[in-house]
Amino acid sequence: MTRGTARIRNMAYAALFAALLAVSGQIAIPLPPVPITLQTLVVMLAGSVLGARRGLISVLLFILLAAFGAPVLSGGKGGLAQLVGPTAGYIWSWPVAAYLIGWMTERSLHRLRFWKLLIYHVVWGIGWIYLCGGLWLMVAVGMDGQAALIGGVLPFLPGDAAKAVVASTVALTLSRAYPIIRPRSAESVRAAE
Secondary structure (H helix, E strand, O other), X not given: OOHHHHHHHHHHHHHHHHHHHHHHHHOEEOOOOOOEEOHHHHHHHHHHHHOHHHHHHHHHHHHHHHHOOOOOEHHHEOOHHHXXXXXXXXXXXXHHHHHHHHHHHHHOHHHOOHHHHHHHHHHHHHHHHHHHHHHHXXXXXXXXXXXXXXXXXXXXXXXXXXXXXXXXXXXXXXXXXXXXOOOOOHHHHHHHO
């Protein structure tokens, strides 16, 4: 595969996952202050299917679209105001979550297992996102810690646990059937250095 072909393929993957993030935001249960969506599932998959760099790029592309007013956020919202509102802590945590899940997945490719993916998804796809979202609710929105926990974390735990299981299953299946992340050979590692 030529370098140009690989670059086009990577752009297509990033665009595909940005589109999946947009669509998954339209499937929502509106709860104040943060709606329940399928977006955390797609963030987890962006990292574990695309890898660190492509996963990060796909989520940043999604945020860029939202910043320019594209109606890609929950409820068809977009614009800079949404990126500083009550859900901003969650949204801004997504690129880091996708990157870290991808980074861990890349390092486990030769011995990738369901339970490893599940740990990556729970720690970075749930724990990191809840930490950032809860802190944002406390600092920017003015909630106390208990209110942020009750309104911004606890209602999402059962659904996000199920999303982590689904993401782990899908990522493992895709890595075996259609691997997008490829193990680096010793030669390609030396060439990249």
